[in-house]
Amino acid sequence: MAKAVFKRMKLPEATIQMVGEKVPETVERIESLNSPKAQQVYRVKFKDLEPHAFIVSDEAEKGKAKFYHYCEKNEKNSQCTHLVLGAAIAEKVGFQVEKASFGFDIAGIEALPFPKEDKEYSSMNSLFELLEPVEEEPSTSSTAPAAAIPASPSIPAPVLKRNWKAGWNEIQEHLQNEGLSTRMISKLQARRAEIHTTVGLRPMTIEPQKPNFPYQGEMLARSLRHILKGKDLLLIGNKGSGKDTLINTISWILGLPMTVYVGNKDETKESLVGEPAFRNGESTFDPSEFAKVIKYGGIVNMAEINMLVGDVTSILHSVADENRVLATPIGSIHRHDHSVIVGSMNVGEGYQGVKELNDALKDRFAILRLPYTTDFKQLIEKKTGLDDLHALMFLEKVKNAISKLISEESQGHAADTLRGYIDAAEYFCDYGVTNDTKTEVIEDYIINKIEDLDEYMSARDMIRTEAWKDFPTSKEEEEYMKGAM
Numbered sequence: 001m002a003k004a005v006f007k008r009m010k011l012p013e014a015t016i017q018m019v020g021e022k023v024p025e026t027v028e029r030i031e032s033l034n035s036p037k038a039q040q041v042y043r044v045k046f047k048d049l050e051p052h053a054f055i056v057s058d059e060a061e062k063g064k065a066k067f068y069h070y071c072e073k074n075e076k077n078s079q080c081t082h083l084v085l086g087a088a089i090a091e092k093v094g095f096q097v098e099k100a101s102f103g104f105d106i107a108g109i110e111a112l113p114f115p116k117e118d119k120e121y122s123s124m125n126s127l128f129e130l131l132e133p134v135e136e137e138p139s140t141s142s143t144a145p146a147a148a149i150p151a152s153p154s155i156p157a158p159v160l161k162r163n164w165k166a167g168w169n170e171i172q173e174h175l176q177n178e179g180l181s182t183r184m185i186s187k188l189q190a191r192r193a194e195i196h197t198t199v200g201l202r203p204m205t206i207e208p209q210k211p212n213f214p215y216q217g218e219m220l221a222r223s224l225r226h227i228l229k230g231k232d233l234l235l236i237g238n239k240g241s242g243k244d245t246l247i248n249t250i251s252w253i254l255g256l257p258m259t260v261y262v263g264n265k266d267e268t269k270e271s272l273v274g275e276p277a278f279r280n281g282e283s284t285f286d287p288s289e290f291a292k293v294i295k296y297g298g299i300v301n302m303a304e305i306n307m308l309v310g311d312v313t314s315i316l317h318s319v320a321d322e323n324r325v326l327a328t329p330i331g332s333i334h335r336h337d338h339s340v341i342v343g344s345m346n347v348g349e350g351y352q353g354v355k356e357l358n359d360a361l362k363d364r365f366a367i368l369r370l371p372y373t374t375d376f377k378q379l380i381e382k383k384t385g386l387d388d389l390h391a392l393m394f395l396e397k398v399k400n401a402i403s404k405l406i407s408e409e410s411q412g413h414a415a416d417t418l419r420g421y422i423d424a425a426e427y428f429c430d431y432g433v434t435n436d437t438k439t440e441v442i443e444d445y446i447i448n449k450i451e452d453l454d455e456y457m458s459a460r461d462m463i464r465t466e467a468w469k470d471f472p473t474s475k476e477e478e479e480y481m482k483g484a485m
Contacts, residue, residue, distance in 0.1 A: 005077070006066065006099040011087050019081070020088030024129050024182035026081075030089060031121035033114065041114055043121055044069075044089060046082060051109045053082065055090045058098065065095035070109040077102045092128065129186040134168045164196035164255060167210070171253050174214055180221050187228055188253060195255050195338045199297035204289050205257035213383045215242055215249040219370055223250060226366040232320050232341040234305070234362065237370035240418025243344040246370070247301045256299040256340060259289045263307030269315050273328050285329050294319060294326045297336035305343035306357055313361050316341065320364035341365075376421075384425040391433045395421050397467035398442060405462045411455040412447075412462075420445040439472055453480070 026047055033041035042055040046069075053069030067090065073080040087097040115121075125132050168189070175185050201207055223233055223246060235243045251258045261272075270276070274287040293300045305313070319326050324335035343365065345357075376399060377392040386392060399421060405412040424441035431437050442463060450456040457480050464471040 005102050007102055009067075009083065009087065009097055009100050011084060015084060016088050016091055019084040020092070023085060023088060024186065026085060027089070027128070027130060030124045030128050030130065032093075032124055034120055034122055040095075042089070042093060042124070043114070044086065046085070049082070051106055053086060053109075054112060054114055055086060055093075055095065055097065056114075057095060061098070063094070063096060064098040065090050067097045067100040068104065068109065068112060069101065070104045070106050074102055075105055089128070093124070126186075126190075129183045131172070131182060131186050131189060134165050134172075134189075136165050136167070136169060162196040162201070162255065164193045168192070170210065175253070178216060178220055180224075184221070184225070188224060191228060191338075192253070192255050195297070199256065199336070199338050201257050202292060202296065202298075204292075205259055205298055206251070207257060208251045208255050210252050211245055211248045213245070214252065215246040217242075217371070219246060219368055220249060222368060224253070227254070227340055231366040232364065233343070234357075234365040234367045235342065235344040235370055236367065237344075237346070239346055239416060241370040243370060244301070244303070247299070247342050247344070250340075250342070251299050254299075256297070256338065258299045258301055259293050260301045260303060261290060263302065263304035265307060265309065267308055267312050269312055272312060272315055273326065276329070287328070287333075291326060291328065291333060294335050294339050295333045297338040299340045299342060302341065302343040304345060306345040313357065317360055317364065320361075379418075380421060380425045383422050384429060386425040386429050388428065388433060391425070391428045394433070394438065394468065395424055395441075398446065398463055401463045401466035402446070402459065404466060405459055409458060411452075412450060412459045414449040414451070414455075415446050415459055417446065417449060420449065435470065435472075438468065442468075442471065 027044060028047050029043075029045040031043045033043065035041065038057075039059050040057040044053040044055065046053060049069070049071055051070050053067065056066050056068065058064040058066060067083065067086040069082050069086065071080050071082055074082070083097075083100050086100070090097045123132060171192075172185060172189075175188065180188075219242075226233060227250065235246065237243055247258070250256070272288060272290055274285045274291050277284050277286045287295075290300055292298075315327070318324075319335060320341060326333040326335065376396050380392060380395060381387055402412050402415045406416060423445045427441050427445070428437060447456060447459045447463070450459055457477060460471065460474070460477055
């Protein structure tokens with residue numbers, strides 16, 4: 001067993017602070033020894049080292065500490081990054097590492113006279129934004145009355161205390177696979193725990209659940225960072241860019257129950273907030289689901305927000321800015337800390353009834369433009385499990401034919417539908433790939449979305465020319481070509 005040699009450490013403060021930023025990415029656990037003794041002991045588990053490291057206060061000199069650890073470099077009496085990390089951790093708990101051990105082997109570290117049982121230590125992970133190990137338990141809930149909000153409409157609803165740990169490990173794995181930092185995941189874990197304590201499931205909300213294929217890509221981390229800062233989101237993208245998938249994934253990660261609104265030209269301020277009512281001889285109003293989300297928390301998915309007229313979207317101004325209130329006929333609703341508004345809108349040609357959002361509204365949102373996936377076959381395979389290369393190439397050819405029709409003739413926009421291709425792929429998975437099923441998916445999931453007869457016939461012809469020469473000619477098509485239609 002090698003005997004430790006202690007060397008004095010004098011590290012620049014700037015270096016300690018800079019390396020300290022890396023603690024969440026390099027350290028798995030930090031714990032303090034439960035001991036009544038004056039000497040304080042902190043146990044550190046680095047991700048790349050098996051034995052624990054220890055920070056031990058110096059009994060003779062107040063505010064000073066020693067750092068014990070083993071790594072291959074240290075065993076050879078060389079400097080390593082663990083030394084600076086240890087100094088940064090010590091500084092966070094109020095000590096300066098004055099001396100560090102050099103030349104220890106593993107046996108020497110394991111023989112240190114400090115308790116080894118986990119129960120002897122208390123976690124300090126939250127102080128350092130490290131992830132706490134989660135032992136998942138069955139989801140349970142209990143009811144408690146919601147706190148009353150002065151001068152707000154009466155919207156009776158219980159707060160259900162839910163178990164945030166249920167399903168967390170799978171969520172954490174997805175976040176890690178998407179490259180989110182440990183510090184970021186730790187913040188999301190804490191936010192999820194708060195939400196499960198204060199935001200309940202109401203009858204008209206959609207319960208958070210894992211999407212069949214959770215959103216992948218940089219927009220996930222960007223969206224979550226904005227939400228942690230208290231910002232609402234506006235998602236812009238073509239059909240198939242994953243707007244709904246992203247919103248559902250956010251709901252799953254944070255545990256936010258969801259309410260869906262689809263924009264339409266007939267929506268009014270009154271219908272968005274609630275409808276007038278008359279009960280017990282008094283005028284009142286029945287709050288909308290949107291109003292309930294604002295008061296009790298959750299996520300509201302405002303699909304096609306650009307279908308709403310400007311005087312309707314203006315109701316969102318005071319909700320999304322620093323006022324955080326929703327005006328109603330009988331008082332203001334103060335916004336719940338864990339209510340999130342996500343507006344989404346398609347862009348491009350082929351969308352009827354859309355309007356430009358006013359600058360005042362856009363100014364209150366973080367606006368994300370979602371990219372359209374570049375690998376069509378890979379996306380379809382991930383979303384449906386279809387791994388038949390012939391079938392995937394067939395669907396891609398059909399898609400390219402529709403894209404050519406759109407670009408060359410400005411026709412067929414309605415058939416530019418990712419959902420249609422996903423449905424087609426799932427159809428192939430269930431019923432196989434035959435000439436009959438090829439015809440069925442082309443017609444039933446893709447080109448039958450085109451209502452204009454001339455466009456529809458152009459789409460059939462383009463698919464036959466560019467994608468599948470054996471695409472059968474329908475009776476309707478024969479009549480059309482004869483001029484009978």
